[in-house]
Amino acid sequence: MLSKKTKVKYTEKKKKSKYPMVSFQIFDKWCKRCGICVDLCIHNVFMVDEDGYPRAVKPVECNVCGFCITRCPDFALRILERGEKNAQG
Amino acid sequence: MQKSIDVYAYLRHEKKFPLIWCAGCGNGIILGSIIRAVDGLGLDKNLVSMVSGIGCSGRTSTYVDFNTLHTTHGRALAFATGVKFGRPELTTLVVMGDGDCLSIGGNHFIHAARRNIDMTAFIFNNNIYGMTGGQVSPTTPEGMIASTASYGNREPNFDACKLAVAAGASFVARGTTYEADSLDEIIALAIQNKGFSVVEVMTPCPTIYGRYNRLGNAVKMLRMQLEDTVTVEEAAGMSPEELKDKVVTGVFHDAPRPELCEEYELVIETALKK
Amino acid sequence: MEAKLLMGNEACCEGALAVGVDFFGGYPITPSNEIGEIMSRRLPKVGGRFIQMEDEIGSMACIVGASIAGRKTMTATSGPGFSLMQENLGFAAMAEAPCVIVNVMRGGPSTGMPTLPSQGDVQQARWGTHGDHPIIALTPSTVREVFDLTVTSVNFAEKYRTPVVLLMDEVIGHLREKVVLPQKESVEVVNRAKPTCPPEWYRPFEDNKSGVPLMAPFGEGYRYHVTGLTHDEMGFPTTKKDEVDALNQRLHRKIRQGFEEIMIHESFLMEDATTAIVTYGCVVRSAKTAVLEMRQEGKKVGLIKLTTLWPFPRIAFENLSDQVEEIFVPEMNMGQLYREVVRVNHGKRVVRKISKVDGEMISPEDIMRAIKREGGSGAKVY
Structure with a gap:
């Protein structure tokens, strides 16, 4: 379980990455908290928050393999590359 | 990495979301794969029709922005035959569950394969009747528990792919939701095949099948797919004993042969001469 | 021709x-x-x-x-x-x-x-x-x-x-x-009404005056959902009671509004008839002969031919003269439409069925014998 404090700590950490900078959009309304994205990501980008929803805590680790998106059964996850607008799906 | 971007243009996301399926159900993963394959082939949405039957898989058509038809239990292929034969320019995708396609719709399945009518039949195989509460299905493996097989299923199960090949389908493949990326490719090949294509997709049902058989949560069931599957190429070098509890994935059969709608053009030609 | x-x-x-x-x-x-x-x-x-x-x-x-x-x-x-x-x-x-x-x-x-x-x-x-x-x-x-x-x-x-x-x-x-x-x-040819509006305006199961929504065929730009589940105006499944009720009511209303046109029936020598034969299908042929022969005998018999069976053409009986006292319904079953005829006559007239279920067509003689209670035929009057 991830508290709000740690979440802030992770996302604020600016680390140089060899991969393109991405941000994650998670539609809580669609997400059913199955945990597939959290458990199957080999880079451990996600952690669950207090309510069980996934949160991208280490986006810098993401190599944009797309594994989480294609395995999200609810279309609740979206990767946005830098510069892309955070449009609601 | 554009995979996430295009999917939403194909969803009726303003109307029908969130999806009706349980947490961790693989049906949404398959739907994503179908959409990516259709997108990759550059098909016009107006010329794609999706026909589905009854059950969990039947709801698939509700969510996707094609010409969609949600039919009666087991009859999806018969309805799709009417749609395709009536308007051959439509790319027809038929979505069925394992019980839907192989039990109540078994007759329509073998005859659609025999006719080799140009459509792609997806069998969402979760080994159980999910929507109705977990009854035993024709694909429930022997020994497994279901609500109507509380002491373990003692009936042998169907191999949908072998059945399809025997009945005459011109493209037969199997994929899993864990290997969604290769599933995209399989589906794209299936849609491109001019004839009856069958894609069986193994999909986890953690809420019903997983719970009855203590297979763990969605993540565990997905990981199990990875452990339990071998590709066609790998399987070729394995003994029957080694293959016993394995699911073989990949393209089993790809042998194009004359297609029904095209053949009917010859019927018209002959009729006009007489 | x-x-x-x-x-x-x-x-x-x-x-x-x-x-x-x-x-x-x-x-x-x-x-x-x-x-x-x-x-x-x-x-x-x-x-x-x-x-x-x-x-x-x-x-x-x-x-x-x-x-x-x-x-x-x-x-x-x-x-x-x-x-x-x-x-x-x-x-x-x-x-x-x-x-x-x-x-x-x-x-x-x-x-x-x-x-x-x-x-x-x-x-x-x-x-x-x-x-x-x-x-x-x-x-x-x-x-x-x-x-x-x-x-x-x-x-x-x-x-x-x-x-x-x-x-x-x-x-x-x-x-x-x-x-x-x-x-x-x-030959009169009616074609279904198709939408002409832009696809984004199309509401596939929207009610209108006739109760019959415009129908777009698949593949012509109107992408929509068709389901056997109870659905809303957009065709998507619903269980909201106002939408469910609206759909069920409309399905019946669209046919009800066409009753005048749909309920096809014909009367034959009914002007002065005191006995009516109500029938349909091949039995009409026998009934016509029976009516003509019984007329020659001086019996005032007429025929109501039901061309439409469903919705049941009750309008055929609404303007029926009071002098019609008895109705016979010959059919090749044990009285399937007879009960409808009984229903729409509200007890005003005696309705009897003439049933024959031996695989042979009901003949004019069958009908005449039954009406005259002569017996001895394959058809039985009840």
Whole structure:
């Protein structure tokens, strides 16, 4: 379980990455908290928050393999590359 | 990495979301794969029709922005035959569950394969009747528990792919939701095949099948797919004993042969001469 | 047009082709086989399509699918096949897919007598599929009428977006008669109303004055959802009670609003009649002879021919003179339509049924003996 404090700590950490900078959009309304994205990501980008929803805590680790998106059964996850607008799906 | 971007243009996301399926159900993963394959082939949405039957898989058509038809239990292929034969320019995708396609719709399945009518039949195989509460299905493996097989299923199960090949389908493949990326490719090949294509997709049902058989949560069931599957190429070098509890994935059969709608053009030609 | 010697089943095909049926899905069953055979030969010549399905369940499903894809569709069957079609006939009613089901009635129950006539599917045509749904069923009594009613059936289906059952009996299906068919140009052709609005404005199951929504075929830019589940105006499943009620009410209303047009019936020598014979299908032929012969004997007998069976043409009885005291309903079943006649007469008249279920057509003598209570015939009066 991830508290709000740690979440802030992770996302604020600016680390140089060899991969393109991405941000994650998670539609809580669609997400059913199955945990597939959290458990199957080999880079451990996600952690669950207090309510069980996934949160991208280490986006810098993401190599944009797309594994989480294609395995999200609810279309609740979206990767946005830098510069892309955070449009609601 | 554009995979996430295009999917939403194909969803009726303003109307029908969130999806009706349980947490961790693989049906949404398959739907994503179908959409990516259709997108990759550059098909016009107006010329794609999706026909589905009854059950969990039947709801698939509700969510996707094609010409969609949600039919009666087991009859999806018969309805799709009417749609395709009536308007051959439509790319027809038929979505069925394992019980839907192989039990109540078994007759329509073998005859659609025999006719080799140009459509792609997806069998969402979760080994159980999910929507109705977990009854035993024709694909429930022997020994497994279901609500109507509380002491373990003692009936042998169907191999949908072998059945399809025997009945005459011109493209037969199997994929899993864990290997969604290769599933995209399989589906794209299936849609491109001019004839009856069958894609069986193994999909986890953690809420019903997983719970009855203590297979763990969605993540565990997905990981199990990875452990339990071998590709066609790998399987070729394995003994029957080694293959016993394995699911073989990949393209089993790809042998194009004359297609029904095209053949009917010859019927018209002959009729006009007489 | 010159006169032709045609069989009822042949006339049915002529009517279907004249009104523009361009898709036929069927499965062989006696005594309707000729319809499928002829359609398989004729349709490819006129740009139509014929497919023989794996069973009647598939036949019905495939004509509904083709109808949604924009075709004018038809199938033909008989009792056992009609039973198998019921499931998807209900789907057609719910999804409002125009289609025509020809049922050449044979003796039942079950496999019964494939080559002998009966009128045993009258109530099945009305209530065969589950759920509360409206339906239209017509029944011809001459070969020429088979042609006309096939045209009417297709037109009703297209106009009201509903499945229409054409209930022939084996006698009419296999009867050969001299007929003069109308010129193709003079045949009235109704086509379903299509939307003309931009696709994003299209509401596929939206109510309107007629209660019949505009129907866009698949593949023409209007992407929408069709389902057998109770649905809202956009076609998506719903269980909200106001939307559920609106749909069910509209399905019935659209047919109810057309009652005047749909309830086809004819009166024959009813002006001064004190006894009426009410019947349909092949029995009309015997009843006409019986009426004429009994008139010669001085009995004031008339005939009401019901062409539409469902919705039951109660208007045929609403203006019936009070001098009609007795009504006889001869049918080749144990009284399936008789109970409807009883119902609409509200006890004002004595209604009796004349039933014959021995696989033979009811003859004029059967009717006359029954009316005169002479006995000694295959038909029994109750």
